[in-house]
Every structure is written in C-alpha cells, then in structure tokens.
Amino acid sequence: MSQTPRPTTLGELRSNGHQHRTVKQELRDNLLSRLRAGQPAFPGIVGFDDTVLPELESALLAGHDLVLLGERGQGKTRLMRTIAGLLDDWSPVVHGCEINDDPIAPVCTRCRRLLAERGDELQVAWRHRSERYAEKLATPDTSVGDLVGDVDPVKVAQGRTLGDPETVHYGLVPRTNRGVFGLNELPDLAERIQVALFNVLEERDIQIRGYSLRLPLDLLLVASANPEDYTNRGRIITPLKDRFGAEIRTHYPLEVADETRLLTQEAGLVATVPEHLVEVVARLARALRESPSVDQRSGISARFGIAALEGVAATALRRSARAGEPEPVARAGDLPAVVPTLLGKVEFEMGEEGRERDVLSHLLRLAMAETFRERLAGLDLGGFTGLFAEGAVVETGELVPAVRLLEQVGTVSGLSKVLDRLGHGDDASPGVVASAVEFTLEGLHLTRRLQKDSVAGRTVYGA
Structure with missing residues (x-):
C-alpha cells in the first residue's frame, strides 16, 4: 500500500480540493483513464479481451449493477474482484462510521449529527481500495440480517428505543457503502432474501424490522450465477433480475x-x-x-x-x-x-x-x-x-x-x-x-x- 494521505479533518480535506464522487463515477473516471492510456483495465483476466471485457467496460461506463452469468470455473469471481482494482487507491471516510460515509456528504444519522456539531473539525480516516470490496457466497441459510442488517439488542439494552436508527446493526451491503459488493451464486439465495435487495438496487435505501431507514447507499453490486439449465437449486426472481442493468455471459477460453x-x-x-x-x-x-x-x-x-x-x-x-x-x-x-x-x-x-x-x-x-x-x-x-x-x-x-x-x-x-x-x-x-x-x-x-x-x-x- 502507498503512504496514507495526510488530511485528518474535513477542513484539511476541503482545502486539498477533494470533490465528492459516487462509486460509479469513480469507477467510470478511472476506467476511462486506463483506456485512454492504453493500460489493461482488468489485469490478470485471460481470454475475454474481445468478448466479455468490452461488455463489462460498457456496463461500468453506464453505471450499471450487473450479473455475471456462466458455468463454473469461468473466472466470474476473479472478474468481480478485479473490478475493485478500478477504485481510487485511498478514499476519505468519517472516522468511526460503520458505513464509510464521505465526510463531505454523510448519509447516516450519526455522521450528519457529527458534521453539524464539529463542522470542519470532523475527523477523517482513510480506507485503501482493498478494504472497499466485500464478497458473500449466497447460501440457503443466508438471512436478511446478514445482507441488510437487523436491530442490535445490545444497543437497545443500552437505553435506545427501537425506532432509533442507531439501534441498527448493519449487514454486509450497507457496510460496503462506497465500495463494490460481490454476491456469488445469487440463485442459491432464498427468494424472500432476494426481495430484500429490491430497494438496495433501485431506491438505494434499506428497510429493517418494519421501519424504513432512508439510507441512500452508494455502491456497485455485482452478482454471479450459473445458467439456469445447470443451477436447478434456485433462480433469480424476475423483479430482481430486472433491477440489474446488465447481464454479461462469461465463457471458457476460446483459443x-x-x-x-x-x-x-x-x-x-x-x-x-x-x-x-x-x-x-x-x-x-x-x-x-x-x-x-x-x-x-x-x-x-x-x-x-x-x-x-x-x-x-x-x-x-x-x-x-x-x-x-x-x-x-x-x-x-x-x-x-x-x-x-x-x-x-x-x-x-x-x-x-x-x-x-x-x-x-x-x-x-x-x-x-x-x-x-x-x-x-x-x-x-x-x-x-x-x-x-x-x-x-x-x-x-x-x-x-x-x-x-x-x-x-x-x-x-x-x-x-x-x-x-x-x-x-x-x-x-x-x-x-x-x-x-x-x-x-x-x-x-x-x-x-x-x-x-x-x-x-x-x-x-x-x-
């Protein structure tokens, strides 16, 4: 890893000219930079240069969440992890934030309160891009709490009310806010759990235990799946499939x-x-x-x-x-x-x-x-x-x-x-x-x- 950047407060960050960008804008800008420089956008990926990669590049430039569809051992997981290599080396976050809020545009209740209280003295931490990728293997026992979140009984016991947004223990998806989330073998996910991803993909908010947290998540969701004629254990439900912007077919090496x-x-x-x-x-x-x-x-x-x-x-x-x-x-x-x-x-x-x-x-x-x-x-x-x-x-x-x-x-x-x-x-x-x-x-x-x-x-x- 390169040396951690120096700004430690929001004021220093602003003076350095930091501009808020969404993850998809960040991926788009860095992908365009590599393409213009003639550098490989996805190093280590073999055999996809004329087939899969042009489609993947178009999907990322369009800002689409996507599904990689292909048989086992075609490099789907490797490709998902390589996408995260297009993120910036380092990105600023609000110090101590569970969902990695951007100090300039925080979205969670805690960080907005801290911004109002401290202003330019808001503490800033830095995350390397290797920390901005999360991956989950979809299994039938995966719960909504694993992916989205649940009420944390410890926080309730500390005196907070159930309606307090800060009682939530966030799942993997919110914790990957401002990053790339890879979901392997999506059809194996129970249909009721797939429904929980509707709002994440379309409205970009999450719902937990009967009340809605208006939490506009900023992430790229990449899922992988085997063709339906092979994976008979489950399927991607139609409304969820419709919310993915692109479906990209992978294949074995042609030569x-x-x-x-x-x-x-x-x-x-x-x-x-x-x-x-x-x-x-x-x-x-x-x-x-x-x-x-x-x-x-x-x-x-x-x-x-x-x-x-x-x-x-x-x-x-x-x-x-x-x-x-x-x-x-x-x-x-x-x-x-x-x-x-x-x-x-x-x-x-x-x-x-x-x-x-x-x-x-x-x-x-x-x-x-x-x-x-x-x-x-x-x-x-x-x-x-x-x-x-x-x-x-x-x-x-x-x-x-x-x-x-x-x-x-x-x-x-x-x-x-x-x-x-x-x-x-x-x-x-x-x-x-x-x-x-x-x-x-x-x-x-x-x-x-x-x-x-x-x-x-x-x-x-x-x-």
Missing part, C-alpha cells in the same frame, strides 16, 4: 493459447513444466468440454487444468527427490499419473459409469498426439526411429532420472531441431532435454511409428 496462458498464470508449480506439456493439459481440458461422454451442463472448470498441471509438477518433484535429480522437470510420462486424482472434477454422463478413467486416459492420449503434431509437424524424426531399427529399447518411468534416460538414447540426429521447436536452446538442462526426448518418443508411439509397453509405472519404448 488454446489463452488456455495455456491461464494455466501458466494460475498454477502454483513446484517443478518446471515445459510449455508443450502445459499445452497438452490445455488441450485435454478443451477435449473434455467437447466430449459427449461428459455432462456439459456442469462444465469443465479452469480449476481442472490448474489441478492437473500442479499434479504433474508434483510428480516431477517426487521423482527428483527419489532419484536424486538436481532439477525437477516434468515429462510426458507424468501426465497419466495424475489421471486418477482428476476423476472427481469431471461429471460424466450416466452411460459412462465404470469407464470414467478410460475416457479420461483416451482424451489425454488425443491431446498429447495433437500437441505432438502441432509442435513437431514436418520435422525429420528419423534419428529417433532409427534408434529402434535393430531392436534397441529405451526404458523410462515415474522414477527414472533424466540422466539415465539420456544415456539410453545417446546422440540422436535431429534432437537440436526438436528442442528448437519446443522453445529450448542448445543450453537446455538435462531435465529439459529428457522431457523433450520423452515427449517425442510418446508422440511417435501415438502416431503409430513406435511400439510401447507400460507396466507398473515403467514404460519401455521399442518393445
């Missing part, structure tokens, strides 16, 4: 390059995973989204690919520890090892019961073969196939170190061109070279130019 970028950005890797293996995982996720064996209504989350990539890296790290390798580098043989751990992240069709692992393994082989053709198409691999012309074999596996694999292969004609195609130079480490060799051997097997036998974690090429 392999975008999927690869997303996986590389989000996965926390404990070992080196070469780019061609990241591409294999990306193609596997895309193949699952198109497979008739998979229930497409539930979708294949981006978390599937992230978990797969992290599992591959962990397998490489395990090999380096067991085999004494100085550098853990993932290889093609590490991919099948993570298939069993991924089964729980895929919803298969009813007719595929008992065949889940076979389906996943088959699609993995297709993804590997497609990546092999894409990366090494047209390359002369006679040097590799020539190794096996006289009955030689190459053994690899989960615990075979890179040095041992390279010793079996020896000097191979065309290896340098393979490394170039895979994005590696002549100074590639033994682990990276072994990964390239194993990927090439596996690709030759999948394109029916090389025999392979696999038993109990051991793989023999040329058998």
Whole structure:
C-alpha cells in the first residue's frame, strides 16, 4: 500500500480540493483513464479481451449493477474482484462510521449529527481500495440480517428505543457503502432474501424490522450465477433480475493459447513444466468440454487444468527427490499419473459409469498426439526411429532420472531441431532435454511409428 494521505479533518480535506464522487463515477473516471492510456483495465483476466471485457467496460461506463452469468470455473469471481482494482487507491471516510460515509456528504444519522456539531473539525480516516470490496457466497441459510442488517439488542439494552436508527446493526451491503459488493451464486439465495435487495438496487435505501431507514447507499453490486439449465437449486426472481442493468455471459477460453496462458498464470508449480506439456493439459481440458461422454451442463472448470498441471509438477518433484535429480522437470510420462486424482472434477454422463478413467486416459492420449503434431509437424524424426531399427529399447518411468534416460538414447540426429521447436536452446538442462526426448518418443508411439509397453509405472519404448 502507498503512504496514507495526510488530511485528518474535513477542513484539511476541503482545502486539498477533494470533490465528492459516487462509486460509479469513480469507477467510470478511472476506467476511462486506463483506456485512454492504453493500460489493461482488468489485469490478470485471460481470454475475454474481445468478448466479455468490452461488455463489462460498457456496463461500468453506464453505471450499471450487473450479473455475471456462466458455468463454473469461468473466472466470474476473479472478474468481480478485479473490478475493485478500478477504485481510487485511498478514499476519505468519517472516522468511526460503520458505513464509510464521505465526510463531505454523510448519509447516516450519526455522521450528519457529527458534521453539524464539529463542522470542519470532523475527523477523517482513510480506507485503501482493498478494504472497499466485500464478497458473500449466497447460501440457503443466508438471512436478511446478514445482507441488510437487523436491530442490535445490545444497543437497545443500552437505553435506545427501537425506532432509533442507531439501534441498527448493519449487514454486509450497507457496510460496503462506497465500495463494490460481490454476491456469488445469487440463485442459491432464498427468494424472500432476494426481495430484500429490491430497494438496495433501485431506491438505494434499506428497510429493517418494519421501519424504513432512508439510507441512500452508494455502491456497485455485482452478482454471479450459473445458467439456469445447470443451477436447478434456485433462480433469480424476475423483479430482481430486472433491477440489474446488465447481464454479461462469461465463457471458457476460446483459443488454446489463452488456455495455456491461464494455466501458466494460475498454477502454483513446484517443478518446471515445459510449455508443450502445459499445452497438452490445455488441450485435454478443451477435449473434455467437447466430449459427449461428459455432462456439459456442469462444465469443465479452469480449476481442472490448474489441478492437473500442479499434479504433474508434483510428480516431477517426487521423482527428483527419489532419484536424486538436481532439477525437477516434468515429462510426458507424468501426465497419466495424475489421471486418477482428476476423476472427481469431471461429471460424466450416466452411460459412462465404470469407464470414467478410460475416457479420461483416451482424451489425454488425443491431446498429447495433437500437441505432438502441432509442435513437431514436418520435422525429420528419423534419428529417433532409427534408434529402434535393430531392436534397441529405451526404458523410462515415474522414477527414472533424466540422466539415465539420456544415456539410453545417446546422440540422436535431429534432437537440436526438436528442442528448437519446443522453445529450448542448445543450453537446455538435462531435465529439459529428457522431457523433450520423452515427449517425442510418446508422440511417435501415438502416431503409430513406435511400439510401447507400460507396466507398473515403467514404460519401455521399442518393445
């Protein structure tokens, strides 16, 4: 965080030229500044540049509350949190205010009273933009008190009357006043609770326990939801849906390059995973989204690919520890090892019961073969196939170190061109070279130019 601004009273704030702006005006101004400067408005968001982001930018410029509609793992929550990055670094609030009133234009009873009593001596505090975003996962047990507020019995016991607005304990929405509020999985919210959001979205006030507090809230409300044909647990009631200014559809990455970028950005890797293996995982996720064996209504989350990539890296790290390798580098043989751990992240069709692992393994082989053709198409691999012309074999596996694999292969004609195609130079480490060799051997097997036998974690090429 940058250094906290200096003004501590309303008088100092006025002398610094502070002007009151609503949250939506603030978001609009900062978004326009980034667009004019050619800066990314939503850093870290991948694959939405030509589809989702233009619609989102238009909605924010129009000052609309919005719903992000899409299947699981399409980055809806990430997008909501990124919107808050458009807020000012710091914003002034009335010191001690529960709903973060602007000192120049307070709305709650307490702050208006303090302004009348102290004038320019009203104390000012500062909030960083990271504190101006709140998020709530909508669950069936969420109450009106959680979102909007309720009467605080402790304040009543202190002598205040029930009609006193200061007896209210504010919920999450009022406490996010002058900020961005994200509501995840809105259809899961009970219909009677959704009704409580009517006034927040349209009239911008809240009602609690039979009396109305005229509390004009200043916030941007962003909700997320799954398509209705998948989320059968609930729905967004029509009057509430009508109060959102924009409904924006998200989607999975449309290009392999975008999927690869997303996986590389989000996965926390404990070992080196070469780019061609990241591409294999990306193609596997895309193949699952198109497979008739998979229930497409539930979708294949981006978390599937992230978990797969992290599992591959962990397998490489395990090999380096067991085999004494100085550098853990993932290889093609590490991919099948993570298939069993991924089964729980895929919803298969009813007719595929008992065949889940076979389906996943088959699609993995297709993804590997497609990546092999894409990366090494047209390359002369006679040097590799020539190794096996006289009955030689190459053994690899989960615990075979890179040095041992390279010793079996020896000097191979065309290896340098393979490394170039895979994005590696002549100074590639033994682990990276072994990964390239194993990927090439596996690709030759999948394109029916090389025999392979696999038993109990051991793989023999040329058998």
